[in-house]
Amino acid sequence: MAESQSTIDLRERVEELWKRVAELSPEETDGIAVVEAVIDGLDRGELRVAEVDRVSNEVVVHEWLRKAILLLFRLRAIETIEHGPFEFADRLPLKRGFAAMGVRAVPGASARWGAYLGRGVVLMPSYVNIGAYVGDDTMVDTWATVGSCAQVGARVHLSGGVGIGGVLEPPNAVPVVIEDDVMVGSRSMITQGARIGRGAVVAEGTILNPSIPVIDAETGEEISRGYVPPWSVAISASRRRRYPGGEFFVPCVLVIKHLDEGVRHDKARLNELLREHGVSM
Numbered sequence: 001m002a003e004s005q006s007t008i009d010l011r012e013r014v015e016e017l018w019k020r021v022a023e024l025s026p027e028e029t030d031g032i033a034v035v036e037a038v039i040d041g042l043d044r045g046e047l048r049v050a051e052v053d054r055v056s057n058e059v060v061v062h063e064w065l066r067k068a069i070l071l072l073f074r075l076r077a078i079e080t081i082e083h084g085p086f087e088f089a090d091r092l093p094l095k096r097g098f099a100a101m102g103v104r105a106v107p108g109a110s111a112r113w114g115a116y117l118g119r120g121v122v123l124m125p126s127y128v129n130i131g132a133y134v135g136d137d138t139m140v141d142t143w144a145t146v147g148s149c150a151q152v153g154a155r156v157h158l159s160g161g162v163g164i165g166g167v168l169e170p171p172n173a174v175p176v177v178i179e180d181d182v183m184v185g186s187r188s189m190i191t192q193g194a195r196i197g198r199g200a201v202v203a204e205g206t207i208l209n210p211s212i213p214v215i216d217a218e219t220g221e222e223i224s225r226g227y228v229p230p231w232s233v234a235i236s237a238s239r240r241r242r243y244p245g246g247e248f249f250v251p252c253v254l255v256i257k258h259l260d261e262g263v264r265h266d267k268a269r270l271n272e273l274l275r276e277h278g279v280s281m
């Protein structure tokens with residue numbers, strides 16, 4: 001993310017505020033103005049808490065932006081917020097203006113100010129937290145949650161009940177990253193800085209975090225921890241481990257197929273493949 005001079009100025013002001021975070025209060029009007037300018041940038045998608053460096057393929061975290069979110073909670077007081085028949089007591093307002101953004105949000109959907117939603121995003125009854133980024137034409141399905149600072153790409157389908165974990169502290173912790181063209185099956189939980197590569201398919205009920213081994217079904221080799229490679233189909237599995245008290249099965253993620261790069265997913269064929277393994281999307 002190339003920084004303009006105005007962004008550099010904001011970053012320097014945030015770092016100054018962070019040095020005295022313990023003494024800040026809602027009476028700090030100058031500090032509130034700085035932090036709210038940063039949150040507006042996140043809300044518009046001009047700033048992102050994290051992104052993938054296309055040269056190194058590593059996730060780069062812009063720590064000062066997460067510091068700004070933490071400062072916001074310190075600087076804003078709890079207030080009563082009313083939306084139609086609903087009442088909230090919170091430090092942040094809800095996101096507004098969905099139609100102007102080209103976002104479809106059905107009743108029961110909500111997103112907090114400071115979350116970015118790209119054009120064509122569909123929010124079923126779901127929740128998107130502050131600092132999150134949701135790319136164009138992504139579907140956040142019923143009861144799915146996109147946690148604070150999680151980064152979700154374009155043309156992603158987060159199926160019903162999917163939990164995309166959030167992270168605010170410590171400021172240098174890596175958020176969850178879901179790259180473009182990914183499908184995440186129902187009730188899957190992607191947490192603690194896990195990452196799903198572009199075009200990958202993750203079957204229902206899969207738990208993925210940085211301690212979960214990802215194993216190639218053909219070779220039995222461990223590919224990674226907490227990272228599903230691009231253009232692969234992954235399912236929840238378990239592997240045998242011996243402990244002093246006996247043999248037990250511990251979770252893993254199994255890559256059962258590698259897809260052709262750039263080919264759009266055929267949902268019928270994917271479901272047929274997954275059903276052979278007792279799962280679906």
